[in-house]
Amino acid sequence: MAVSLLAHDISDLCLAKPALTSLPISATVADALAALKTSDDPFLSVWDCHHHRHSPESAAAGEWHCRCVGKVCMVDVICFLCRDDNLLSPSTALNTPVSDLLPKIPTLVTHLEPSSSLLEAIDLILQGAQNLVVPIKRRHSISSRRKQQQQPKISTATTTLHNGREFCWLTQEDVVRFLLSSIGLFSPIPALSIDSLGIITTDGVLSTDYHSPAIAALGLISRSLADQTSVAVVDGDGVLIGEISPLTLASCDETAAAAIATLSAGDLMAYIDGSGPPEDLVRVVNRRLKERNLEGIVDDFIVLSSQSSSSSSDEESSLASPTTTLARSAGRYSRSASYSARMARRAEAIVCHPKSSLVAVMIQAIAHRVNYVWVVDDDSCLVGIVTFSAILKVFREYTMP
Incomplete structure (x- = not known):
């Protein structure tokens, strides 16, 4: 039964999801900043569009080939502006291409067809993909579609068609929430502790001292954004005080x-x-x-x-x-x-104990809309972190022959 659940088309997880808010790769940091202030979406998808060259017919029709190459949010802008040279010259910083805000790892954003299986999506996440871009079905007239194809480059963020379609994000939270709805199929795994399952990450946890300069944690903040986690703030004894989320x-x-x-x-x-x-x-x-x-x-x-x-x-x-x-x-x-x-x-961290059950940690994370839960001991000292990707690995291994 669990295997059949993972065979579901990911289109089931995309129902009623809003279309991505788009920004062209030719935009500047200032364009992204202005768009973020006026958009209800905290993330802007960045698209690279160019003329379709696969056939003379498509080129003659003015068709464009578009691909999402990344996403940006206010944290990207803030971290970028924190650099010493950008603090000294904000005008230069804001006129920088938005592409400078994107991580240099292209596989962080991966396109996936709606007919792909949930198992395929999980495998991509486990391979390092943080953002899955999936087409969603909308009804558009031929004239509006042609207009979008002929004018793919936009000066400000908006929801628009790319390759004649709208797209949405499929997130790790979407996948974990879907699995949680049928958690009984994976029995007895959900009742086991996260400690016994070996999914507590203890090495390389992003943390900083409470009294250290925040600017020293700038690289950690950028990494936590890319990893969809957070930066733990601890005192001299390793006690978890809070987080920079x-x-x-x-x-x-x-x-x-x-x-x-x-x-x-x-x-x-x-x-x-x-x-x-x-x-x-x-x-x-x-x-x-x-x-x-x-x-x-x-x-x-x-x-x-x-x-x-x-x-x-x-x-x-x-x-x-x-x-x-x-x-x-x-x-x-x-x-x-x-x-x-x-x-x-708030800056208060979401925590659990090493003996917390897998399903309890999943519910905790979903309830607080985060992709991770900090793990602390009886003295509130930081032990490690449990992430959605580690949780998905457990379900993936459960269904392997």
């Missing part, structure tokens, strides 16, 4: 780069917390920016990015004082009904 950071705006550049890891957790930045931390950020002769950096980011956006909220932000702007940035976007705002999480 890309999911939380994605709900901030570009001015969070100033907080990363000036605060400790522990203070950054409080700064990006869902309740908004404490006023004392806002003052600390402004003081340290001034000490580094960067006091105008916040206004520069806002003014320059607003030039690529026509929204009134951005125009208002460009007139705000640095203190007000910083307070707004970590306090979330003004689009209170947006996906980013609804998904904002």
